[in-house]
Amino acid sequence: MTDETPVLSLKDLHVGIDGNNILHGINLNIAPGEIHAIMGRNGSGKTTAAATIMGHPDYEINSGAILLNGEDLLELEAWERARKGVFLSFQYPQSVPGLQVGHFLRKSVASIRGDEAAKGPAFRDALKSAMEEVSIPRSFLSRYVNDGFSGGEKKRFEILQLMLLKPRLAILDETDSGLDIDGIRVVSRGINAAIRGSESGALIITHYSRILEHVKPDYVHVLIKGKIVKSGGPELALELEEKGYEWLQ
Amino acid sequence: MDNQVEAYLSLDDPPKSDHLWRYTSWQRAHPTGDSGSIPSDVSIPNLKLRDINGEDVEGVTLDFGQKLPIPFDGSPTSDAFMKAITHGKAILMTIPDNWNSDVPLVLEITTGKGIEAAHIHIKTGRHSEVTILTRIEGDCAWLGLLRTAETGVGSTLHDVVVNKIRHGSLLRVDSFKAGRDSTITAGTVSAGSKQTKADIRYMLDSTGANLKVLGSLLAAERMHLDHHIEIRHVAPNTYSRLNWHTACSGRSTSVGTGMLKIDKGAKLADAGQLFHNLLLSEKAKANSIPELEVEENDVVGCGHGTANGPVDESQRFYLMARGLSEKESEDALVAAFLNSTLSQMGSELVHAWLIKTVEDALDGLKQS
Numbered sequence: 124m125t126d127e128t129p130v131l132s133l134k135d136l137h138v139g140i141d142g143n144n145i146l147h148g149i150n151l152n153i154a155p156g157e158i159h160a161i162m163g164r165n166g167s168g169k170t171t172a173a174a175t176i177m178g179h180p181d182y183e184i185n186s187g188a189i190l191l192n193g194e195d196l197l198e199l200e201a202w203e204r205a206r207k208g209v210f211l212s213f214q215y216p217q218s219v220p221g222l223q224v225g226h227f228l229r230k231s232v233a234s235i236r237g238d239e240a241a242k243g244p245a246f247r248d249a250l251k252s253a254m255e256e257v258s259i260p261r262s263f264l265s266r267y268v269n270d271g272f273s274g275g276e277k278k279r280f281e282i283l284q285l286m287l288l289k290p291r292l293a294i295l296d297e298t299d300s301g302l303d304i305d306g307i308r309v310v311s312r313g314i315n316a317a318i319r320g321s322e323s324g325a326l327i328i329t330h331y332s333r334i335l336e337h338v339k340p341d342y343v344h345v346l347i348k349g350k351i352v353k354s355g356g357p358e359l360a361l362e363l364e365e366k367g368y369e370w371l372q
Numbered sequence: 373m374d375n376q377v378e379a380y381l382s383l384d385d386p387p388k389s390d391h392l393w394r395y396t397s398w399q400r401a402h403p404t405g406d407s408g409s410i411p412s413d414v415s416i417p418n419l420k421l422r423d424i425n426g427e428d429v430e431g432v433t434l435d436f437g438q439k440l441p442i443p444f445d446g447s448p449t450s451d452a453f454m455k456a457i458t459h460g461k462a463i464l465m466t467i468p469d470n471w472n473s474d475v476p477l478v479l480e481i482t483t484g485k486g487i488e489a490a491h492i493h494i495k496t497g498r499h500s501e502v503t504i505l506t507r508i509e510g511d512c513a514w515l516g517l518l519r520t521a522e523t524g525v526g527s528t529l530h531d532v533v534v535n536k537i538r539h540g541s542l543l544r545v546d547s548f549k550a551g552r553d554s555t556i557t558a559g560t561v562s563a564g565s566k567q568t569k570a571d572i573r574y575m576l577d578s579t580g581a582n583l584k585v586l587g588s589l590l591a592a593e594r595m596h597l598d599h600h601i602e603i604r605h606v607a608p609n610t611y612s613r614l615n616w617h618t619a620c621s622g623r624s625t626s627v628g629t630g631m632l633k634i635d636k637g638a639k640l641a642d643a644g645q646l647f648h649n650l651l652l653s654e655k656a657k658a659n660s661i662p663e664l665e666v667e668e669n670d671v672v673g674c675g676h677g678t679a680n681g682p683v684d685e686s687q688r689f690y691l692m693a694r695g696l697s698e699k700e701s702e703d704a705l706v707a708a709f710l711n712s713t714l715s716q717m718g719s720e721l722v723h724a725w726l727i728k729t730v731e732d733a734l735d736g737l738k739q740s
Contacts, residue, residue: 177693178692178693180689200692201689201692201693202692202693202696202697202698205692205693205694205695210693213690213693216690217686217687217689217690219691219708220708220709220712221707221708221710221711221712221715222704222705222707227704230696230704231695231696234694234696234700235694267712284694288694288695
């Protein structure tokens, strides 16, 4: 890792929900330009970590700290964190019937990057180029947000938002789930375009190593029962694919 | 005393046990509250017909002073009262056979300050296709609007009523009869009036009639909005859907009562009703009571449902994760909720016109 201030620092993070402790002291630093992956079984706490960083109100932070570029996020609401540069690609994106995709994208870009970024030819060009990158047709703009979208369309739409919002930190919560190999390629292309060569960092949460063949992580961490039990380079993902999680229990 | 007045005065007040008058009594809907009287100082609101671009409309006529019956029996009380207060005279709007235009028509109804009433009858010709946007505005104390219609064989009617009366009361009585293989899309957009009592009825007694009824209503402050929608399937192969969305804020009360009747002989009828209320404050009240009366066994489907609840927290979090503040997220979700029915009321042009027409009301809702 570099000596620069990390994009994301999790410091001894303990989190629970409804009185049940789920995360038991997570420590993690993501430097600018780095892509980290967290892998783990169902119920290991991966989605809890993602939702907590984004500021989901249902999760109680019992102790620890979340820093974005050195700034404490704990007192900020989700929308304030989004405006600071945190982006979460949801595992199950919500549908909002009645809210048009085009209108939503403009509103979201204006909220996070300012009004100027959401209008004029620059916005239209960025939108066109991002839609091409993730193979989303123009007709999507008049559809309603995630309403009637297939699983693959929802995931590609999440990545389209990632590309337009240009966050400092992108958290991708099981973005590969439900995607076929072509879908994973398309989504990976979008992630690489948004993160590689930028000062942003990314945290990819996944069960499988498939997406990591297309978006090469700098570091891989294994989460078991709310704790990071092992960290390593990209080769760790392959080892997990081969051996499973049993040997790390 | 004319026959219409005599006919009304011979009736007893309807009981509150009647589905139609359960939440808004007839006395409350009456212009003076004295249900044994008919006000004498009633005027006709100003009517203006133009197309959506403000141009004159060719081929469509408005004829005043026509003696026209109500196409089928509805509520004896409101039918008789409206006939009496309009002296049995209607304004006939005629869409000729094969008349067809992509440009919607706008019927502006502008009230004065007192008690006003009108009966408008829409007659669409065979194979005609028309969109009529009726916008009601003004400062009246009370407006009674009787709207009747008969649609021609194979015709298509998009009929949207936008209520933007500022403070007064609206009594709306609709009786629409759908012709063979005709299609009616009926939209109600309510963004005004302190009180609305609407008795809206559709008769599908010709084979192949299609009906879609949509509501997009804003109940704010202390508004009382009560809509009764009755759809009766009489002929075989008829289809209807009702999708009624109401956003309730402040101390408002909204009522949606549906009555879906499938008569014996209405084989392969396909009908469904859904009322959905979005509750935006603890003091807002919403009552939705869909009812079914099915006498035919051989139907494609027949269902009803109702859903009440606050803004969905998962949707709100999703929008907040995209940078919208808590308030902006809620406003966006309210607008989306109303838009999901508004957008089905007509073409993109109609949709844009409707959004422009009610956007100030949406702002008002945000502040209440």
